[in-house]
Amino acid sequence: MTSLEKSASPEVLDGKIPVENTMNEVETSGRAQTWFRKVFLGVELRGIERVMPEDRQSKGVINNLLMWWSVNCVLTTIPIGTLGPAIFGMGLRDTILSIIGFTILGCFTTAFCATLGPKLGLRQMVISRFSFGWWGAVVLSLLNIITQIGFSVIAVILGGQTLVYVCGSNLPLSVAIIIVSVMTLLICFFGYDLVHKWERYAWILISIIMCILYGTGHKYYSWTPSTSSGADLAGSVLSFGGVVFGSVIGWAPIAADYNVMLPEDTNAWKVFGLTFLGLFIPLVFVETLGALYGAALINNPAWNAIYEDGNAGLGSVLGESLSSLGGFGKFLVFILALSVVSNNVPNTYSAALSIQTLGKPFQRIPRFIWTVLVAVIYTVAGVAGKSRLSEILNNFLSILSYWTTPFVIVLALEHFVFRRRNGYNVDDYNDRSKLPLGLAGGLAFIIGVVGAVLGMNQTWYVGPVGKLTGTYGGDLGFEMAIGFTTVSFLVLRHFELKYSGREQLREYPSPNYI
Incomplete structure (x- = not known):
């Protein structure tokens, strides 16, 4: 059997061969596979199939901290x-x-999700199948x-x-948005390894620029x-x-998408701790800078x-703050504009993986093709919404926590309560x-959203509980979602296991339990 024939075999489709021979369960002929490799040299062909322990790369877990630092220490x-x-x-x-308090809460959720990647070797939306079932994971x-497209729209607009500030009226905003989108696409197109290589170093220069911005705007802080x-x-x-909580839990x-190549025995506390710090430090550092400039606007x-x-x-505004540095200041603004690429890369990459999670027909189309489609969608949306950034940011980030909170709560309860002794049969992920x-999981999710x-x-709706705090009300959406989801899932999952007869958490060997 030739290597190309092997790559079309069931073993390949289960992800049980090295990464370079995996074809995202694309049912193509050997000739088509050869064409993919020649034309798209260096492109990651793996999709959402499980990364087997023997195929993992021994990358340092410190990359977790550096990646999330780069993703969040950005203009966005x-x-x-x-x-x-x-x-x-x-x-102020x-x-x-x-910022500090709500960021801490959000970091707990994302850091927990990150720990599941090395243990299971599965992408985050695929992992959700073990809590929400096949169709729940589709939703x-x-x-x-x-x-992820919403995040990307914010990134490309900003x-x-x-870029328009740097280049002047010669560069239309629509063209500038397209430039940012294309730069993001070039990195995401090639996949996991290039994403990590970019994020490993992108944070360094941007962190220095943020420190400079702290200094140049100081006389206007209030x-x-x-x-x-x-x-x-x-x-x-x-x-x-x-809003702050939504920006983290988003x-x-x-989160697990970027840890699937870590060895299966990677210490979960290290993954948790480094992810937590990689989120918390840059978010508080940069959002505090934003708060100072928000006060300066007054x-x-x-x-x-x-x-x-x-x-x-x-x-x-940031460009005006750096204008005192002359031409060097404009150069810093240019670099700062391109920093949104670091923020936009995981959005684009993971949105493509989520499309593949919609079902096996979507898996048959390679990830990098979905990446192109995602980039086109958020570019068009960015051009259409280019004059309403503040409105988009406020509404989007608040609403974001309304579904991500029930999602994480169900995932955590399933993991720590119902799979504590039995673990996961990871071979079932695509069955x-x-x-x-x-x-x-689905009913608890709906109850949590309620x-x-x-x-x-929100400006367009205030819930009866949201009205109770002050004259203009206060958003208690994610807090209410936590309580409603927790109580309902603990009760409903117990009855589902007892009466469904579908999946009884059989006694599997559980090396994958954290």
């Missing part, structure tokens, strides 16, 4: 902090304390695709606005107190906290006018008949 993170003073009327002290994958107090201030903190549905009418300009935005029905709706506080 700064506007989140500005929302505290600029939109919610919060003083209250804004920074909220979650659709939500995740929308989420990066494009900043430590004035919040414009509200008591229950009204509590409402602002809850609403702003929902990585949970893709004291600097010229900056505020630039900020309100739909074709300029925050990127131009619909051996996966749980997912009724418990809880989020009751507690939400």
Whole structure:
């Protein structure tokens, strides 16, 4: 049997051969496979199939910290902090304390999800099949695709606005958005290894630029107190906290995607700790910078006018701050604009994997083709929404936590409560008949979303619980989702295991339990 014939065999389709011979379960002829390899030299052909322990690469777990640092120490993170003073009327002290507290909560969720990658060798949305069943995972994958595209829209708009500041009126914003999208696509197209190589070093220069920005804007910082107090201030903190929490937990549905090549016996606490720090340090560092600039907008009418300009935005404000450095300052703004690529890479890569999780017909199309489609979608959306960045950011990040919170809670309860002794039979990941029905996970998810709706506080809808805090209400969406999901899943999963007769958590050897 030739190597090409082997690559079309069932063993290949189960991911049981080295990465370079895996074809994403694409049912193509040997000639077609040869064409793929020649034309797309160096492109990752693996999709969502399990990475077997013998195929793992011995990469240092420290890459976890560096990757998430690069992903979050970017231009895209700064506007989140500005929302505290600029939109919610919060003083710097209250804004920074909220950033720290809600970031810690979000980091716990994403760091937990990251630990599942090395142990199971599966992508995050595929892992969800063991909690939500086949069809539940399909629904979650659709939500995740929308989420990652939403993140990407924010990234390309902000990066494009900043490029326009550097290049002037000669560069239309629409063209700048396309430039950022193409740069992202070039990295994601080739796959896992190039993604990690880029993120391993991208954080260094951007971290230095962030430090410079702290210094150049210092004369405009305002430590004035919040414009509200008591229950009204509590409402602002809850609403702003929902945005901050959403910006962190938004990585949970893709966290395991970037650990599947780590050895199976990688210490879970190391993965958890380094992921936590890789998220927490840059998020607090950069969002605090954003909070300072958000307060500066109040004291600097010229900056505020630039900020309100739909074709300029925050990127131009940062450019004005660095203008005192002359040509070097413009160079720094240019590099800062391109930093959004680091943030956008995992969005694009994981959205393509989520498309493959929709079903076997989608698996037959290679990941890199879906990557191109995702990039086209968010580029078009970015061009269409280029003048409404602040509105998109505020609404999107708040709503994001309404579905990701129930998702993570179900995943964690399934892992720590129901699979504590039995572990996972990872060979069942692509067999619909051996996966749980997912009724418990699906119903608990819906109940959790209902809880989020009751507690939400958005411009277009305020839930009955969300109205209770202060004059303008406070967003308790994700907090309500936690409580509703936890109680309902613990009860429903017990009955599902007892009466469904579908999947009884048989006594598997459980080396994959963390």
